Ligand SMILES: Nc1ncnc2c1ncn2[C@@H]1O[C@H](COP(=O)(O)OP(=O)(O)OP(=O)(O)O)[C@@H](O)[C@H]1O
């Protein structure tokens with residue numbers, strides 16, 4: 022594994038123009054911890070995950086993933102941006118799974134999973150292909166390697182996307198509403214794969230509306246609203262016995 | 277007759293009958309004048325249709341089309357990539373190029389390149405600060421054919437750049453994020469993710485440009501390049517058989533355009549299939565369930 026699998030943030034701030042999307046976020050994610058992020062639409066869940074994956078530029082604050090400042094090195098007076106190459110290296114240690122899968126439609130399932138190792142790490146094609154096949158088998162898709170994304174169902178696509186992220190041997194996995202675009206009967210198969218991953222000690226941050234999953238798998242549940250973490254703690258506390266009024270109101274609506 | 281086998285006769289509107297009548301009248305009138313009007317001189321058309329001068333002109337027209345599309349394509353790709361750059365000055369350079377070359381007539385551009393020696397009589401090619409240099413007389417360098425190739429290519433590059441840019445824009449933003457998330461370099465992202473997915477939009481449009489370019493080459497006849505049109509002009513300047521020779525040129529343009537249209541229609545069909553597959557969410561015919569080896 023690469024990196025220690027921690028995420029650390031202090032007073033993380035992100036704006037779009039005048040609009041503050043993440044106000045002041047503090048995070049302490051241990052290695053192997055499963056964090057579920059819940060909250061109403063527009064509360065900043067996706068933005069937070071995208072910042073941790075380096076897809077969005079952070080305006081202010083500290084953000085360390087795997088113990089390194091993400092995209093920057095700290096100097097005496099400022100944070101100096103890393104080169105694209107160094108940034109890319111950090112990204113290979115962070116896996117991201119998107120709501121809309123974002124599989125490469127011009128590649129088969131196997132080629133999608135091989136894309137990272139071959140195109141980024143320069144792994145030999147043959148070795149990458151056999152690794153891809155075993156990763157596909159791990160997510161229950163043995164024999165689907167030659168299928169193109171358009172030949173797969175939503176649940177199957179999402180599992181390929183998980184395998185694609187895992188092929189880079191990340192130490193932190195980010196999931197942005199991985200089951201929201203799926204037919205209800207397909208949700209279970211993706212959650213099962215994620216549970217398996219959690220049991221194997223992967224650090225995971227999951228933005229989700231699946232309260233059952235959060236209750237069962239999460240070590241910590243983080244409730245966000247208006248770009249702030251309103252409440253956090255073990256699922257029994259946050260989901261079962263919330264102290265904040267906003268959390269209570271949100272849970273009343275979704276449960 | 278069994279009632280289940282009887283053909284169904286659908287109604288046709290009066291407009292359709294009227295349109296057919298007009299069609300027949302126009303076709304009949306056209307055929308009549310083509311046959312009876314002596315001035316068409318069909319025997320002259322036949323005589324020159326495969327004359328060596330004409331075929332030589334046709335060959336040059338084809339070569340010009342291919343070269344202009346090739347150079348225009350390469351340059352157009354570079355400009356499109358520059359246009360998509362996040363570096364502002366690079367972006368501005370590309371927009372400036374596109375604006376200029378699309379904003380002025382090709383004919384004027386062609387004449388301009390032909391006369392470029394008036395602006396720069398000599399150009400020196402050399403390595404700065406080494407004293408190694410080689411001066412070239414632009415008047416000699418810029419033959420009519422060279423000016424034609426340069427003019428057509430530079431102009432086409434601007435149009436192809438816009439087509440390629442449209443292709444880039446058609447690629448879902450999520451694709452770029454997925455590639456970024458894996459840590460892909462800009463080059464890999466461009467060649468492995470963006471370009472393959474832009475193809476379905478770019479290729480059919482480029483095919484259309486090529487068909488257009490085939491006819492556009494006739495403009496370079498003003499520079500005296502002996503392509504298809506100029507070849508016919510060379511003949512009728514001597515023989516004064518203007519109309520039959522223009523018919524010869526038109527027939528060749530038409531034949532070549534039709535010949536290009538067939539592969540074009542195949543390409544369009546193929547790529548619209550690719551597009552519909554990519555945009556389809558769930559498979560129409562689901563593949564066997566999980567874990568089953570095939
Ligand atoms: N590119 C952008 N430009 C401007 N505003 C944006 C942009 N992306 C997101 N936002 C805004 O940022 C806020 C947070 O968005 P975000 O997508 O992080 O919310 P979310 O919690 O993931 O919501 P959802 O549950 O709907 O996915 C929203 O108000 C959204 O309108």
Ligand SMILES: [Mg+2]
Pocket residue numbers: 066067068197198
């Ligand atoms: Mg979201």
